[in-house]
Amino acid sequence: MSPGGSRPARAWLLWGLTALWAAAIFAASSLPRGNGVIPLPGPGLDKLAHLFAYLPLAALAGAALRAGGRGRGAAAALALALAAAYGSLDEWHQGWVPGRVPSWQDWVADALGAGLGACGVFCWPTASPPAEDDFREQAADPPDQ
Numbered sequence: 433m434s435p436g437g438s439r440p441a442r443a444w445l446l447w448g449l450t451a452l453w454a455a456a457i458f459a460a461s462s463l464p465r466g467n468g469v470i471p472l473p474g475p476g477l478d479k480l481a482h483l484f485a486y487l488p489l490a491a492l493a494g495a496a497l498r499a500g501g502r503g504r505g506a507a508a509a510l511a512l513a514l515a516a517a518y519g520s521l522d523e524w525h526q527g528w529v530p531g532r533v534p535s536w537q538d539w540v541a542d543a544l545g546a547g548l549g550a551c552g553v554f555c556w557p558t559a560s561p562p563a564e565d566d567f568r569e570q571a572a573d574p575p576d577q
Contacts, residue, residue: 439499446496453489454518460485461522465531482519482541483548490515490549498553508554515546 494511502510519542526532 439501443496443499446492446499450489450492450496453492457485457489457518457522458525461526461532462529464529479537479541482538483545486515486519486542486545487549487552489518490546491552492549494550494553504554508550511553512543512546512550515549516543519543519546 490511493514494507497507497510498504516539519539522542523534523536523539527534
């Protein structure tokens with residue numbers, strides 16, 4: 433079996449986890465204010481919640497893209513774009529939820545979190561599986577024995 437033999441299964445698993453995380457974000461943002469939502473103690477802490485919600489979303493999407501064979505740069509850029517776009521849709525969606533208001537400041541926090549998650553995909557290559565080219569380079573230069 434080649435080193436990348438389980439690549440499709442890994443990619444599907446990571447996309448599934450990405451979808452579950454996105455669904456959790458959607459579920460949390462669908463809760464009306466005042467109906468069981470615990471307010472955060474202090475001004476601006478909701479921005480940290482946004483940042484830490486979108487950081488793993490981008491990291492999971494980036495890892496899924498890497499497992500699918502994308503290079504680090506492409507995976508990081510696409511993960512950032514996908515997570516930031518999802519953040520904008522989530523803010524739009526909150527306009528339809530009682531007691532919630534869409535906010536560009538929340539979207540900026542979403543995008544910053546997505547940027548940090550994408551940075552993890554790009555800056556730490558061990559955080560996601562290597563692309564096929566990485567395997568070819570390793571195979572072309574076998575270790576000395």
